[in-house]
Amino acid sequence: MMIRNLEKKDAAAAALLIVQLTKNIVEPEKLAGRIEALVDASNCQWLVAELGGQVAGFGGLTWYAIPSKGLIAWVDELIVDEKFRRQGIAKLLMQELLAIARQNNIRQVKLTSTGGPASSLYESLGFIKKDQEYFIKK
Ligand SMILES: CC(C)(COP(=O)(O)OP(=O)(O)OC[C@H]1O[C@@H](n2cnc3c(N)ncnc32)[C@H](O)[C@@H]1OP(=O)(O)O)[C@@H](O)C(=O)NCCC(=O)NCCS
Helix, strand or coil, X not given: CEEEECCHHHHHHHHHHHHHHCCCCCCHHHHHHHHHHHHHCCCEEEEEEEECCEEEEXXXXXEEEECCCEEEEEEEEEEECXXXXXXXXXXXXXXXXXXXXXXXXXXXXXXXXXXXXXXXHHHHCCCCCCCCCCCCCC
């Protein structure tokens, strides 16, 4: 198993993984193109886990600067293919994303959790659940 940077050739396989994470995909016909664009973006790093030549997992870190802290980042769309779960792949992806955060002097990493297994994973990596109210506008 290998963790490596996302490449444009991974777009179709990564798109299939995202369908396992959410059914709520805006303009699904643009999904693969949006994944390809992440390869060239300068404020993020997206990783894949490759196992036996297949894309088994996917996830990314996106950063920006705020006045009080400097660089902060979000982890988004962490997914492991159902066929490959409980083998430590998500943990390895997260550890690598956190290493990238350290290398880039990012002061805080945030994420939202789907609960259950994902929350156990994040807690095992030292993430703390905050009670702050979370708002979203679509
Ligand atoms: C959450 C998810 C990414 C975990 O991927 P995974 O590769 O199976 O996770 P790992 O094997 O690396 O497990 C790491 C830790 O997560 C927790 N965990 C993972 N799956 C679990 C499960 N089914 N039940 C309980 N804990 C679980 C455990 O703490 C585990 O450590 P352990 O194996 O030493 O007990 C995967 O289940 C998934 O893709 N789910 C659907 C998408 C999703 O919800 N993504 C999270 C977005 S916030």
